[in-house]
Amino acid sequence: MEFNPNNPVIKLLMKGMHLNETGHVDEAAETFLQAWNEAADDFEKSISAWYIARQQTAIPDKIKWYETALGHALESDNESTKGSFITNLYSAIAENYKLLGDIEKAERYDGLALASISQPIDKGPFYHGTRADLQVGDLLTAGRTSNYQSELVMNHIYFTALVNGAGLAAALARGEGAERVYIVEPTGSFEDDPNVTNKKFPGNLTRSYRTQAPLKITGEVTDWLKQTPEQIQQWREKLANNKGEIIN
Missing domain, CATH: 3.20.170.40 (Rifampin ADP-ribosyltransferase domain)
Structure with missing residues (x-):
């Protein structure tokens, strides 16, 4: 599966983004959760979980959802969830562990983020x-x-x-x-x-x-x-x- 703006889950995420940008935060959160519940594969689940993570107010909840997104991204066979997306997730998890004061885990994920930065591995065509x-x-x-x-x-x-x-x-x-x-x-x-x-x-x-x-x-x-x-x-x-x- 590839990124498709007409995909029902992607359309829900885009709707959630618009709701969030226009100040309808609670409705946006519900829409992102609906996308998660309707996600049918690791590709859709990883993206949905990323948006849910960003909506959380409690740091442990952010970490839980970012780690959920990471797990599905690593399991996905979709090239779209590799590269910079993985780096993004490692960095987000590290930043939230820093906010919790867990420096050991923050440094671990910072290291994983740094190690994941490279030229795109996409083989095409x-x-x-x-x-x-x-x-x-x-x-x-x-x-x-x-x-x-x-x-x-x-x-x-x-x-x-x-x-x-x-x-x-x-x-x-x-x-x-x-x-x-x-x-x-x-x-x-x-x-x-x-x-x-x-x-x-x-x-x-x-x-x-x-x-x-x-x-x-x-x-x-x-x-x-x-x-x-x-x-x-x-x-x-x-x-x-x-x-x-x-x-x-």
């Missing part, structure tokens, strides 16, 4: 969505203008391990060409996309990455979940209303 007409063997490079802020020249080239995410990027890309999703191979090191990692959701659930090295096109896919015109318009409105600065 990787995809890049665009409207450009390209060929196998072509190289995608940084230095192009952003699809979301036309005055911004990007220092990185972006890609994802989720074909549907690349399809959405293609639909939102500037230009009049057909939506294209290419299979790409990084030619150098890459990192989690900081514009999405540990933002609304913990870790890098969308498996989005960036690199300053070229991406080599090795193929093309034509089958992905297409968004409806209404959904695309909603995404465009979200992007237009997003006042956050792009980390470049």
Whole structure:
């Protein structure tokens, strides 16, 4: 299973986030708990438990739910719950043990957090969505203008391990060409996309990455979940209303 905004549990979590942001804290807590109760696998349970942990007021309860999230994340076979999500959980547990005054356990989890920091371990395959007409063997490079802020020249080239995410990027890309999703191979090191990692959701659930090295096109896919015109318009409105600065 991969991250999908239409997943019923993810939709509940997004609803809970909105309730929390608008001051309906008790309703948000109930919604996060509903997501936990409806979660069907380790992927869904780990994310739901993370949100429940953040809602707790008592430190021991926070630790209990963060450790629950960690246990399910470690058991999950979903790449989305690895890497920065695991680091995030180790760090949160360490911080709460510090608040309890349990320095021994805090140092243990700090050490686990530090040991978990590394280049993303995602093996792909990787995809890049665009409207450009390209060929196998072509190289995608940084230095192009952003699809979301036309005055911004990007220092990185972006890609994802989720074909549907690349399809959405293609639909939102500037230009009049057909939506294209290419299979790409990084030619150098890459990192989690900081514009999405540990933002609304913990870790890098969308498996989005960036690199300053070229991406080599090795193929093309034509089958992905297409968004409806209404959904695309909603995404465009979200992007237009997003006042956050792009980390470049």
